[in-house]
Amino acid sequence: MTEQATTPSPLADELLDRLEFLLDDPALEEAMRLDELQGYLCAALSGPTQIDPDDRLVDILGSEDALDSDAGQEAAQIIGLFSKALEADLAAGNPPVLLLYPKDESEDSPSDYLPWCQAYLAGVDQATEDWFECLEDDRSEDAEEQINYLDERLFPLMVLTGEAEAAAREHGEEWPEGEERAEIEQDCEEDLPQAVVDIYRFWLAKRGVATIRNDEPRIGRNDPCPCGSGKKFKQCCGKE
Secondary structure (H helix, E strand, O other), X not given: OEEEOXXXXXXXXXXXXXXXXXXXXXXXXXXXXXXXXXXXXXXXXXXXXXXXXXXXXXXXXXXXXXXXXXXXXXXXXXXXXXXXXXXXXXXXXXXXXXEEEEOOOOOOOOEEOHHHHHHHHHHHHHOOOOHHHHHHOOOOXXXXXXXXXXXXXXXHHHHHOOHHHHHHHHXXXXXXXXXXXXXXXXXXXXXXXXXXXXXXXXXXXXXXXXXXXXXXXXXXXOOEOOOOOOOEHHHOXXXX
């Protein structure tokens, strides 16, 4: 595991090591890796509304059965601490230390940004309210400007996951190759921590001034279903 940034880690190294060990437990065979967990949480803590903590744990650990296991319960406690420390750093404007694995086992292997970025975008997709739809529904005069800003700040993630290139080629546009491509990717790697902070603080400000409208109270997947069946929401009206 490598760390990319200059600020201190938001959690003691021994707890991170313990969490990394727990995520590899056989009872958590579908759990995210530590790099994926951090990327996912950065997105889950952002957005028009944050993803419910219980739902986050299920997403991270892979299933409710995994969460109920001894390893899952211990991991959940550390994840809770990690989430609080991470959010405190984001709220303070401190770019997070990116927890990244190398691309291969060689000594000079570069850090692999792909799993981190993919997990972040998965967190965006898991949001209860679509990020861009919320802005499109916003009737404020600067809504379009805000959409462009968010799109711009997500650009490093789109480049590092290959989605920007795929979109360009789909529209018949060329994508840089060789040194130019490598330079763009390096710039995106360097910009990523600050972009993550900017996105979090953008949504924090939006929630603070109540420009994101969510008239209905959010129902977590583990909450009682409002229909009165006595079942959990995810097992009743919220069942996919």
